Amino acid sequence: MPQALAQRTVDARSARRARGFPPEASILLVLIGLALTFELLGWILVRQSFLLNEQRLVVMILQVSVIGIIAVGVTQVIITGGIDLSSGSVVAVTAMVAASLAQSSDAVRAVYPSLTDLPVLVPVMAGLAVGAAAGLANGTLIAYTSIPPFIATLGVMVSARGIAKWYTHGQPVSMLTDAYADIGGGAVPVMIFLGTALIFHIALRYTRYGKFTYAIGANPQAARISGINVAGHLIVVYTIAGTLSGLAGIVTSARAVSGQAGMGMMYELDAIAAAVIGGASLAGGVGRITGTVIGTLILGVVTSGFTFLRIDAYYQEIVKGAIIVAAVIADQYRHRASRKRA
Amino acid sequence: MRSLATDAPDGCLLQVSNLSKAFPGVVALDDVSLRVKRGTVHALIGENGAGKSTLMKIIAGVYTPDAGELRLRGNAVHLSSPRQALQNGIAMIHQELNLMPFMSVAENIWIGREPVNACGLVSHRELRRRTRALLERLGVDIDPQAEVRTLSIARRQMIEIAKALSHESELLIMDEPTSALTERDAEHLFAIIRELQAQGKSILYITHKMDELFEIADEVSVLRDGRYIGTASPLDLTRDELIRMMVGRELSQVFPRAPARAGAVVLSARALSLEPQFYDISFDLHAGEILGIAGLIGAGRSQLAKALFGLTPASSGQVWMEGCEVKLDSPRAAMSRGMAFVTEDRKETGCFLGLSVLENLEIAVLEGDFVRCGFVRTRAVTQACAAMSRLLGVKTPDLHERIENLSGGNQQKVLLGRWLLTRPKILILDEPTRGVDVGAKAEIHQLIARLVAEGTAVLMISSEMPEILGMSHRIMVMHEGRVTGILTREQADQVKIMDLAAR
Incomplete structure (x- = not known):
């Protein structure tokens, strides 16, 4: 009975999956493999351990926390089948606006001389609001015009960078309050990164918001017919992504204790890379925050691993590019294998 | 090379022997053998998942079999790519047409094989000439320079066939070619198939529609659960026998009739219009009845359903439910009124x-x-x-x-x-059993009948005459966007419906 046989093997296959073989497993293996490679090379080349160094591990995650915060938002956008190119520029605008409201009274050239030493909540809320506004612009353009997300967010990317420069006519904003600088101090950025990741992991998996996000990415037409307000939902998703970029901008300026219009350059691409390495599909409907977190850590391991080995930064970029492409190729193989049966 | 080869002594163009193919988790084909004679239309039927698509894809070189062999004109061949199959005279016409919408008809047909002039550039004049000759051979009137996206699905299919012919293919594989065609277009397709047959081509024809098979097939082979069940001439078989071969069981009652027990009116449409899709549509829908909507493709039936469900609201007219006029301007609004809508295109707008x-x-x-x-x-x-x-x-x-x-x-x-999870009062079904195998079809019909017996009102669009006739309590016939008649179950028959639908 071939059918009975077929049925049995199918059962075995899905049982294996149900028993806990999440799609992130392969990405996690890549992360572990990379870490162990650097560990091994470390002993051979510089006679040091790569992993058994708490400080290095903290710095490693710290370096990619900002990318990680953005990537959490970008992952959701990618799940809807969209893309967000504006994240890096939004980081710059928020960094500028938040920093201008976070200057201490001893700042020599305060942007708003009458508004110094404000409670830390003010610049933070202002930064989040700027991010949300940028996201709202993205979402509205995408939901109510027929321009593709790539173009809409490209436009916002260019304009937002311009706004960041115009805001102080290119001048950096410095002398920020200690309370504000504390946001970027110690392991706080790591906490913010992991906190947002946890919140949106739960949101995507267990709430109606998450279910609708996946449905829209998998088939927007079917989503609409199923009663989902697709346009409204897309606006919410892009606004969330913008707000998270704003949060990243706050963290960036707090870490640097200044706001500069050139901040966040190319961050959008690193964030997209983290999501894609983590298994998100640009075709939509597929992606998980856990994967994105692992993808972010992979970027972190590569960056700090090369620094640790004292290898030129050039090689680092070359390898990073190769990893992004390899991750997507591997992912497609996995999909093809699971689709072959039809 | 090919023209020198002769057929196997018994006139067999393609012989498939003991073919097996497994995918991770499924045995798709299990020891299947099949013979296709030259100049015949050979139908292949079976439920979904019976292995038809896999078999075709092996013959067309998309998949390589795990075991077994293919013999073309008596010689064993090994086809490892669609290109190789094409070189051996086998062309596949896909269910989803693979044409490039922004290129012309001629460019699509000769892509990769464009005639070149003395300078090595594409000779568009020669391209057009060849295309015209090819289309003439098929007896279709299509401008070789037209962009493919401007053509109807039926015409695109003709272009796919022309493309296959341009490769001098001897075996054409057609996968449910009429699934998106109107009856008239289907008739035209059959005429072309007969013409191809007269030219000595063989056609392997996959279909779900029993009637077609009796109309054009010389031989029919049945697959079930990946195994070969048998081959026969349609002349020697009745429809019931064929269905039994496909499902391996007796279908006691093809159409379960829900008792006619017209309840209260749950929805009244008055003078609904959305030009140029449909005009002045009025009807009542009762609880516990199936109102069938018959008509040719393009009659505006699906557009009417979409308007009722709020996807593309009607521009004028009224809808009344439970005594009040309601505004159905979004799917949410329709859903909150207890409506549900299963669309016609499972892949595009359903799943x-x-x-x-x-x-x-x-x-x-x-x-x-x-x-x-x-x-x-x-x-x-x-x-x-x-x-x-x-x-x-x-x-x-x-x-x-x-x-x-x-x-x-x-x-x-x-x-x-x-949709049943939403406990709908009104269920709109657009082609509820299109592309569904016979067994599942009967189950879906039974389910619909049960819902109706429980008091659900069903609006059912179907292009399958037996389904419309067998299931509906009343049948509304549409033609070019207008209602041409509403028949009761007793009044309706195939001739009357066709008469109203075709005018």
């Missing part, structure tokens, strides 16, 4: 293909008791979906299987389940 059966079932019902503060009550939803899946007899290993791995019939059951 979330990358998602699981569970995610496909639950999506329309994530509200009320199933959601608390935005959080989905996973256990309650999963239980409801599992119960629905059992009720409908969805064949899936578990609810976490991706829906794209299910057969068409089971996908359709899931879509029905999605």
Whole structure:
């Protein structure tokens, strides 16, 4: 009975999956493999351990926390089948606006001389609001015009960078309050990164918001017919992504204790890379925050691993590019294998 | 080379012997043998998942078999790519047409083989000449310079066929070619198939429609569960015998009739129009009845359904429900009035293909008791979906299987389940059994009959005459956007409906 046989093997296959073989497993293996490679090379080349160094591990995650915060938002956008190119520029605008409201009274050239030493909540809320506004612009353009997300967010990317420069006519904003600088101090950025990741992991998996996000990415037409307000939902998703970029901008300026219009350059691409390495599909409907977190850590391991080995930064970029492409190729193989049966 | 080769002594063009193919988790083909004679139309039928597509794809070089061999004109061949199959005279006309919409007809046909002039550039004049000659051979009148996107589906199909002919193919594989065609276009296609046959071509014809097969096939082979069941001439078989071969069981009653028990009017449409899709449509829908909508493709039936469900609202006219006029301007509004809509195109507008059966079932019902503060009550939803899946007899290993791995019939059951979970009072079904195998079809019909007996009102669009006649209590016939008649079950027959639909 071939059918009975077929049925049995199918059962075995899905049982294996149900028993806990999440799609992130392969990405996690890549992360572990990379870490162990650097560990091994470390002993051979510089006679040091790569992993058994708490400080290095903290710095490693710290370096990619900002990318990680953005990537959490970008992952959701990618799940809807969209893309967000504006994240890096939004980081710059928020960094500028938040920093201008976070200057201490001893700042020599305060942007708003009458508004110094404000409670830390003010610049933070202002930064989040700027991010949300940028996201709202993205979402509205995408939901109510027929321009593709790539173009809409490209436009916002260019304009937002311009706004960041115009805001102080290119001048950096410095002398920020200690309370504000504390946001970027110690392991706080790591906490913010992991906190947002946890919140949106739960949101995507267990709430109606998450279910609708996946449905829209998998088939927007079917989503609409199923009663989902697709346009409204897309606006919410892009606004969330913008707000998270704003949060990243706050963290960036707090870490640097200044706001500069050139901040966040190319961050959008690193964030997209983290999501894609983590298994998100640009075709939509597929992606998980856990994967994105692992993808972010992979970027972190590569960056700090090369620094640790004292290898030129050039090689680092070359390898990073190769990893992004390899991750997507591997992912497609996995999909093809699971689709072959039809 | 090819022209020198002769057929096997018995006139057999293609012989398939003991073919087997397994995919991870399924045995798609199990020891299948088949012979296609030169100059014949050989129909291949079977339920979804019977292995028809796999067999065709092996013959067309898309898949390589695990075991068994193919003999063309008596010689064993090994086809490892569609290109190689094409070189051996085998062309496949896909269900989803593979044409480039922004290129011309001629460019599409000769892509990669464009005639060049003395300078090595593409000679457009020669391209057009060849295309015109080819299309003349098929007896179709299409401008070789027209962009493909401007042509109807029927015409695109003709271009696919012309493309196959341009390769001097001797075996054309057609996968449900009439599924998107109107009856008139289908007739034209059959005429072309007969013409090709007269030119000595063989056609391997996959279909779900029994009537077609009796109309054009010389031989019919049946596959079931990946195995070869038998080959016969349609002349020697009755429809029932054929169905029995396909499903391996007796179908006691093809159409379960829900008792005619017209309840209260649940929906009244008055003078609905959305020009140029449909004009001045008025009808009443009663609880506990199936109102069938018959008509040719393009009659505006689906547009009417979309308007009722608020997807593309009508521009004028009224809809009354329970004594008040209602405004149905979005799917949400229609859903809140107790309406549900299973669309005609499962893949395009129905399924979330990358998602699981569970995610496909639950999506329309994530509200009320199933959601608390935005959080989905996973256990309650999963239980409801599992119960629905059992009720409908969805064949899936578990609810976490991706829906794209299910057969068409089971996908359709899931879509029905999605809407039944919302407990609709009015169920709009657009081609509820298109591309669904015979077994699942009967189950879906039984389910519809049960819903109607429980008092649901069903508006059913169908292009299959037996389905419309067998299921409906009343039949509304549309032609070019207008209602041309509403027949009762007793008045209706095939001739009357065709008369109203074709005018």
